[in-house]
Amino acid sequence: MSEIVAKSAYDVVIIGAGIAGMTAAALLSRSGLSVCVVEKEPHAGGYLAGFRRKNFRFDSAIHWLNQCGEKGIVTRVFQFIGEDRPKPKPLDRIYRNKAEHLDYVLTSNPEDLKAQLIKDFPHEKAGIEKFFGAAKKIARTWDLYAENFRAAETMSVLDKVSNGMKKLNFIRPLIRYIWYHGEEGVTKGLNLFFKDPELHRYWASEHDLLSCLFPIAWAYIGDYQLPPQGGSQVFIEWLTHVTEFYRNDIVYGATVQSILLEDNVCKGVVFERKGKVHTVKSKQVIAACDVEMLYERLLPTDLIPQSLKDNLKSAELYSSAVAISLALDCPTEDLGFTEELIMIQAEGISRAEHDSGDPYKTAISIIPPSLRDKSLAPEGKGTLTVYSSAYIDYKNYWGCEVDATGNYVRTDAYYKIKEEFANIILDRIEERLKVDLRSHIMFMDVASPITHWRYSYNRGGSIMGARPGRANMEAKIAHYQTPVKNLILGGHWADLGGGVPIAVKSAANAALIVLKTQKTEAFKAFAQYADGKIDHKKAHETGAFEAYDNSWVQRKTPAEEQKEKRNKKD
Incomplete structure (x- = not known):
């Protein structure tokens, strides 16, 4: 981790250390470019960061993975970066639809x-x-x-x-x-x-x-995978290792204040960290962050066409969510769960109501992370992660006050409303699955759309970005090249769709755009690889990329550390 930037200028500055920002950073680092990643949180990961509580690791973002199999986009991009990449395993029992009168399981x-x-x-x-x-x-x-x-x-x-x-x-x-x-x-x-x-x-x-x-x-085609052992955050651990292997910088706790411009051309970023303002110059900037925040807050108001900003404001986005992370006093399988995602749907309602954010009607997804991966919970314990669609304007913005700058200020009412929402969801789970869940909960964490907005600035706390579909295509919502020269979009706003595959795909394309300008031979080789014309070994043999020693060693999870300490005492 860099306390401050080591240099005053880089080839590329990347805003955001989520899966997209870190994938672009690792690709460009391997290409021999100097990179600085600027992240407002105290850690990398974005939605894949997860969190730790009392030796439980909560992998809070992943229902399942796609495109992480042998031929998938994620595998192909990560394979290009290094052979020591985390390797997801196939998911056999995929999806159980547990409606009132239906109970079916989709498997491999x-x-x-x-x-x-x-x-x-x-x-x-x-x-x-x-x-x-x-x-x-x-x-x-x-x-x-x-x-x-x-x-x-x-x-x-x-x-x-x-x-x-x-x-x-x-x-x-x-x-x-x-x-x-x-x-x-x-x-x-x-x-x-x-x-x-x-x-x-x-x-x-x-x-x-x-x-x-x-x-x-x-x-x-077997395109369902589990997160790698240790949870999806190990992707971030690995990409961070690769970026730092090439002595590039990741600055945490750094909030970008503006895009540095000269004659309306992007020349870097200005960010604040611990009360000090830093200016970092670069040849290009990849914005792997919310696009509306970029256009509305970080650039002069007249630099982006109003029509584009209006289209973004009316874009069809994925909903936000309430995510409930549960620590259990018993293994998850003891309560009757198996590895598949369980979907609970209300009966006799419209399709829209399943995604309405009404806790009595919205569809509920239940994932058993510790059953899939025993390293996530202490021995004899378990975890469940529960998702339901939710919207930021629920009950007057979840009881928050909105300040003059548009930020949501949490109040006592906020925490009460979160708890009420979570309890309705838990009631529905217990009723539908006929399981005594509450008596086994050691503690729970509830993330609301306000939580997701605070971490991402995505409009409405959207957890992925813009949906695929005719309206968003016609409005040209997805784009890599911004109206500002040398300012490139990365992440979910550069392409339509959601999840790890779209983020990685967007990162690879943002990296290609940079390489096309700054390192032609690397661009040609990576483009050929992306098109399936050569394999990664042939691409590396061109000499356009720096050597990498595949030296990443995965850190133990909190539960594994606890077990190791206990074994040493014994």
């Missing part, structure tokens, strides 16, 4: 789910076969996605033609289904296959037809 063999649905709905056999067949067709082209992650800003005209053909092959199985979204749209889309409303209930909380098909498609 989706044929089992298909057989169960046919058994329960024999009159819809043909449609169920057709539906799973459509998912399988999507699965067959999914490898093309990992070889088609370069952004248009990184391509020549010839590249755009070549990659356009790949993209066409990838989206061809999707085209028929892409238009079915919303309450009526999903119903019409499912009616293409089967019309029984009881069968439709399995997908009662999905907002578009592709969201119904994709999970099964991913299951067919």
Whole structure:
């Protein structure tokens, strides 16, 4: 960790030490560029940081991982950085839909789910076969996605033609289904296959037809993974190690005040740390942070077109959430849980109400991190993480006061409302699963949309960014090149979608844009690798990248440290 910046100028400054910022930092470090990462929190990680309480480690961000298998985007980018990368394991039991009258589990063999649905709905056999067949067709082209992650800003005209053909092959199985979204749209889309409303209930909380098909498609190709042992934060530990291996700087507790401009060209950043203001110059800046904050707070008001700012304000974002982290006095499996995510849905409500933020109606996801990874909890103990959609304006902004600068000031009412919300969610879990959960809770932590906003500044506390979809595409919400020269977007705001794969994909593209300007040979080699034309070893043999000794050693979790100390005493 750098207390202050070691230099007054770098090749690149990166705002934000989340998974996107740190991936870009590691890639550019390996490319031989000088990098400074500026992070307002006292640690790296963003949504993957997790937290520690009483020898429990809470991996608070991950439902499951995609694109971390052998051919996935995350694996391909991380493999390029180093062979010592954390390695996720396959997830077998993926998703359990526990509705009032439905109870089905999607596993790594989706044929089992298909057989169960046919058994329960024999009159819809043909449609169920057709539906799973459509998912399988999507699965067959999914490898093309990992070889088609370069952004248009990184391509020549010839590249755009070549990659356009790949993209066409990838989206061809999707085209028929892409238009079915919303309450009526999903119903019409499912009616293409089967019309029984009881069968439709399995997908009662999905907002578009592709969201119904994709999970099964991913299951067919084994594209579900568990976080690596130690939790998703070990990705951050590793990327931090790589960045610091090349003697580059990560400055924590540093709040960016403004983008440094000369003749409206980005020349670095100005940040405050411990009451002191620092100016750091750079050839380019990657903003792996909230885009609205960047445009509204860090740049002069007249530098960004108002139409772009208006589009961002009206963009369709992923909701925020209430995340409840539970420490249990027994192993999670003792309460009947297995490794899959459990989804609890209310009956007889609209699709929108499943995502409404009403604690009595919103869909609930339950994940058993310590069952999946025993290193996360002390021996004989367990953890559960519970998510439900929530919005920042719930009960007058969760009882917060809003100050003159737009910040949310937490009050006694805030903590009371959080507790009330969490208790409603826990009541629903106990009722639906017939489990005595509360008597086993040692302590719990509740994060609200206010919490997520404080850590990210994302509008409304959105936990991922802008949703894929026609409206956001037409409004050109996703973009890498900003209206300010040498200022590049990274992270979830550079591309549509959410989760680790989009963050890593965006980081790789932001790094490519930098390399295209600053280190041509490295750009050419990494672009060829991204397009699947050469492997990572061939790319490194070009001499365009610095050597790396694969020296990362994973730190023990708090529970592992506790066990080691106890063994030494014995």
